[in-house]
Amino acid sequence: MTTRSSTDPTRVIPEATVARLPVYLRALTALADSGIRTCSSEDLATAAGVNSAKLRKDLSYLGSYGTRGVGYDVDYLRYQIAREIGVTQDWPVVIVGIGNLGHALANYSGFRSRGFRVVALLDADPGLIGQTVAGVAVRPFDELEAIVQEHDVAIGVIATPALAAQGVADRMVAIGITSILNFAPAVLAVPEGVDVRKVDLSIELQILAYHEQRKANGAGAAAAAAADGGAA
Amino acid sequence: MTTRSSTDPTRVIPEATVARLPVYLRALTALADSGIRTCSSEDLATAAGVNSAKLRKDLSYLGSYGTRGVGYDVDYLRYQIAREIGVTQDWPVVIVGIGNLGHALANYSGFRSRGFRVVALLDADPGLIGQTVAGVAVRPFDELEAIVQEHDVAIGVIATPALAAQGVADRMVAIGITSILNFAPAVLAVPEGVDVRKVDLSIELQILAYHEQRKANGAGAAAAAAADGGAA
């Protein structure tokens, strides 16, 4: 059997685990803020909304940061997870599309506090250029390349209408951006090596509607149980 | 073996499939808008960004709506999926917390076009009361109960700061709301039978940062391959 240490760059962390690490990070920050120095896997699992076996399994992919019989040091584990995710460093990001959602994203304090720095807001609409949102000036979309090169931007956020999204993504990829967070309700085609994650507000509501409909219809126990599948 | 017809309320659709149905619906709408009447599973899969085997497997849970050798009638399949999700009916929703994000959500056209009707905007801040956002007046949070009962609201959206979220959720649950879409960066505790889905903007960025970090570090082929795990 091959053992992989926490510094081995070839060890692989399952995607499902990666997606939960930020949740653990947030829970640890909340614990630290309330003055808690040490916690068990059970405590942290409760704070993060998962079961403790899953939490311990997830943490085991990172390394061995707890003490048997004692638990985890909150600050130490928090730092290790932050380092693993990469949020101990600064990540410059650009936001393209400064409509209502772009506005909200530019103002979102949760980005800055986790190491994401909005270095530019871009829009194709001349009417918006020069406006200041959250202390950052809105600039023409054409300036994307210069901005990305100046600030070494690796992550782009798309908050344009659906029809504009693919064009923006193509331009981002051409300029060297390799990670895209897409809020436009469109499927983006990108070359291999570029990561895209999407957030679709209406899809989440539709998933709720599906279960809600089943609750309403489901007089039967089977239907009620099924409807509960997505509960927290 | 037991066969379950598409009208059998006890048949269960896997969660992973339910989460993709809205994506198929959106892709079918795009195809219909561009004048396409019929499509193969391959066509639709491409438009939705999944592989065709998965698409056919997903559709098979709903029923048998295609024609072998021919494909799917776009309008017919679209209607069947919409009915399955429940978006052929009207869903009144309330939004609590009218900050930047609440503003953006109130203005989001993708809700209305999919059968979600924002019947009220609520906020605890007296300074916001009476303002109109997207044609809807902001009302005091205290009026939640009256509004939910008047409009028979089943779905609530939380866009408050993290600290206020649990209190809002408790109130919603007490009043009879059974589905919650949570944008606050907090884990909500709710009783069984209440569905919660969460959208966390900064978590998505952190997942991208994790992979981005590995791309930057990973001179080795193994690390590069791992970093590509979340690509579209």
Added chain:
DNA sequence: TAGATTGTTAATCGATTAACAATC
């Protein structure tokens, strides 16, 4: 030492995928 709690194992469960028989 006795009690507590981690890190790991192994079983189970659910999701994905390729392949192909059914059938238009």
Added chain:
DNA sequence: TAGATTGTTAATCGATTAACAATC
């Protein structure tokens, strides 16, 4: 009939979970 494409099967893969040996 021949070609095309669905719906289903079965194999594979990855994620979850309970249980417990290791160990503080």
